Amino acid sequence: MTLLVLTAALGVVAVVTGLGVFVVDSMARATFLLLASFVAVAVVLLAFGLTYLGIVVVLMMTIEMMIMVVFMVMLMMNPAGLEPMTMVHNRWGSRLVALGVFAALAAGALLVPWPVRPGTAGDPTTALGADLMGAQMPTMTVLGLAILATIVGTVALSASRGSRGSRR
Numbered sequence: 001m002t003l004l005v006l007t008a009a010l011g012v013v014a015v016v017t018g019l020g021v022f023v024v025d026s027m028a029r030a031t032f033l034l035l036a037s038f039v040a041v042a043v044v045l046l047a048f049g050l051t052y053l054g055i056v057v058v059l060m061m062t063i064e065m066m067i068m069v070v071f072m073v074m075l076m077m078n079p080a081g082l083e084p085m086t087m088v089h090n091r092w093g094s095r096l097v098a099l100g101v102f103a104a105l106a107a108g109a110l111l112v113p114w115p116v117r118p119g120t121a122g123d124p125t126t127a128l129g130a131d132l133m134g135a136q137m138p139t140m141t142v143l144g145l146a147i148l149a150t151i152v153g154t155v156a157l158s159a160s161r162g163s164r165g166s167r168r
Helices: 002-020 027-047 051-075 091-111 124-132 134-158
Strands: none
Touching: 002 027, 027 051, 051 134
16 A cells, blocks of 8 residues: 555656646756656656666666756756746647547556466566676776766867857
8 A cells, every 4th residue: 555655646746747847947947857757757666676677767867867957058048947938849739649648558557458477476677687787787887987977078178168158
């Protein structure tokens, strides 16, 4: 019962923060709201015992959103939301598509007969992580940090003007 309440609460958080992405006037705020939505979904994965997938979602989305917000603040014309902006170009069309997709996914989740697994299985998430990465996890960690440092260094060295076009 506790897992059901936690999942429902985090589902509401994920949906509300996901919708907030399209409401705020700041690209930076939109990025952090999107990150909050992904983290809520990752906590649901962790609550269901999918440790590997939950940790991967948190790590990937946190790094991706931080890089995205840095580039937005540097390169966007209105990163702080000082002027009105919108993230949606075709409001009615996008609403119809979103409602149609939601209805199809909800119908699929409710109407499809779910299989019953006899017996107990091993932890598929741990097996997947071990098969994918194995002994290469430290290598991939170092490579990820090297790529991030390269991106930040390249932008820092190549940008002679700030995000507003003025000289430093």
